[in-house]
Amino acid sequence: MKTKALVLLSGGLDSLLAAKVLLDQGIDVTGLVFCGLFFTPDQAKKMAAQLEINLKIVDFSQEHLNIVLKPKYGYGKGANPCIDCHILMLKMAKEIMQKEGYDFVATGEVIGQRPMSQSAKKIKLVEQEADLKGCLLRPLCAKNLEPTIAENKGLVDREKLLDITGRSRKRQNQLAIDSGIKEMPSPNSGCILTEVKFGELVRKLKKMKKKASANDILMLKTGRHEFVGDCLLIISHNQAEGQELATLIQPGDISIESLNYPGPLAVIRSFGDNTQAILRAKEIVKQRSKKGAEKQDFEYKILNH
Ligand code: SF4
Numbered sequence: 001m002k003t004k005a006l007v008l009l010s011g012g013l014d015s016l017l018a019a020k021v022l023l024d025q026g027i028d029v030t031g032l033v034f035c036g037l038f039f040t041p042d043q044a045k046k047m048a049a050q051l052e053i054n055l056k057i058v059d060f061s062q063e064h065l066n067i068v069l070k071p072k073y074g075y076g077k078g079a080n081p082c083i084d085c086h087i088l089m090l091k092m093a094k095e096i097m098q099k100e101g102y103d104f105v106a107t108g109e110v111i112g113q114r115p116m117s118q119s120a121k122k123i124k125l126v127e128q129e130a131d132l133k134g135c136l137l138r139p140l141c142a143k144n145l146e147p148t149i150a151e152n153k154g155l156v157d158r159e160k161l162l163d164i165t166g167r168s169r170k171r172q173n174q175l176a177i178d179s180g181i182k183e184m185p186s187p188n189s190g191c192i193l194t195e196v197k198f199g200e201l202v203r204k205l206k207k208m209k210k211k212a213s214a215n216d217i218l219m220l221k222t223g224r225h226e227f228v229g230d231c232l233l234i235i236s237h238n239q240a241e242g243q244e245l246a247t248l249i250q251p252g253d254i255s256i257e258s259l260n261y262p263g264p265l266a267v268i269r270s271f272g273d274n275t276q277a278i279l280r281a282k283e284i285v286k287q288r289s290k291k292g293a294e295k296q297d298f299e300y301k302i303l304n305h
Contacts, residue, residue, distance in 0.1 A: 002028040003155040005137070006093055006102040009033045009055065011043025013172055013185050014108030014140060019051055020179050021139040022106060025160055031055040032096065034089055036064040037218065039191040050183055056096065063088055065214045068193065068202075078199030080191060082117040083126060090130030097135065104150040106137040111144055112166045140164045140172070192221065201225055205232060208271050219248055219269060228280045230272025235284055236265045249305050256281045259299040263289025278302075 007019040009031040019029050031053050033044035041057050048055035067088060071081030093105045111120050123145075127136050134149040137156065142148070143163035151158045164171050176184060192198050201220045204227050205212050216232075222244045223234045236242035242257075242265040249255060254268040256278070266281035268274055286298060 002026070003150065004028045004030070004102045005104055005106050006030055006032050006056075006097050006100075007106045008089060008093060008108070009044040009047050010108065011041070011047055011185055011190060012108065013169075013176060013181075014110060014113070015044075016047045016051065016108070016181065016185060017172055017175050017179065018106055018108035018139040019047075019053065020181070021161065022156070023051065023053070024179075025157055027156065029053050030102070032058065032093055034058050034060045034064070034092070036061045037221070038064070038068070038193045043185055043190060046183065047185060050181070058092060058096075060088065060092060062214075063092075065217065068217065069212060069214070075199065076117075076194060078192075078194045078196050079202035080193035080199070082114075083122060086117055086126045087129045090126060090132055090136065094130060094132050094135070103155050104135050104137050104148060105132060106139055108140060109138045110141045110164050110166075110172075137161075208232065215248060215250055216269065219245075219267070222248075226280065229274065229276040230270060231274050231277035232269045232271075233277050233281055234267045234269070235281070235288070241265075251305055253305045254278065254281075255301075255303045255305065256285050257301050258285055258289040259301040261289040261291060261295070261298065 005022050005027050007015065007022065007029050009015045009019065019031060022029050031044065031048040033041040033055060035041040035057060045055060067081050067084040068079060071084040073083035076082050090105065097105050109118050109123060111118060111123060127133055137148045137150060138145060140162050141164050142158065142161035144165055147158055150156045198220065202217065205216055205220065208227065209216060219232065219234055223236045223241050226233045234245060236245050245265055245267055249267055254274065256266045257263060263285055266285050268277045268281055282300060
């Protein structure tokens with residue numbers, strides 16, 4: 001019977017190559033990608049199609065959000081809890097592996113590639129926390145690590161695995177050419193949490209409200225944001241954002257828009273006094289309402305939800 005591997009496809013080049021290295025050994029590879037509130041599986045879908053392998057897509061929005069709000073191992077440059085996120089993905093991958101009879105889980109990790117999540121120490125930590133010791137193969141750097149159970153059993157030929165380390169992309173790029181990879185994935189992770197600006201918003205929000213809710217965080221994904229007094233003020237840039245923002249309004253929020261001119265929707269989420277935020281929201285709504293700013297008949301529609 002063929003060896004079966006479940007390979008985490010991030011949509012990046014490394015996981016694509018990891019899957020390819022295993023496919024070239026004749027291993028039956030299935031891709032696994034997670035999707036959530038902060039990124040999509042689109043890139044991984046393209047990679048799986050390129051490799052002609054099946055892809056499992058698992059929505060872990062809620063579980064992921066929980067660690068974004070309270071990461072055990074902290075954030076990267078943005079609000080990206082990458083270590084916790086890797087642990088979570090691997091725990092879920094382990095469950096699938098056991099339930100569906102895969103021989104091992106594989107990832108495209110390379111020792112030293114990313115300072116936050118791929119140092120030798122972090123790689124070990126993640127494996128331990130996910131309880132995948134011996135069952136987690138990293139084909140691109142396996143020769144620098146202890147052999148896994150699959151290698152010891154001869155299910156995988158260790159000699160055909162690689163020994164890449166460090167931040168240089170040279171070997172991966174060469175491998176991609178040698179392997180005939182036609183479509184190179186974008187180096188961008190596509191995860192909004194890695195964006196420094198978004199990270200700043202999350203940090204500011206958490207200062208204002210210790211136990212920020214999932215909805216609070218989602219409010220940061222759309223529109224323009226200001227922290228005014230004890231409030232978070234969100235203003236839509238366009239109609240689509242206004243509609244999205246409206247779906248996130250919660251009891252206690254105040255919404256302000258123009259009653260008689262097209263313009264933005266402003267939402268105030270109060271964590272204390274909201275006097276300044278209301279004034280600021282009214283000012284912005286008036287300024288940005290088409291043709292409304294100069295008009296004497298300009299009126300506001302203010303709702304206390
Ligand atoms: S970049 Fe985003 S999706 Fe990727 S590991 Fe970090 S938190 Fe998770």
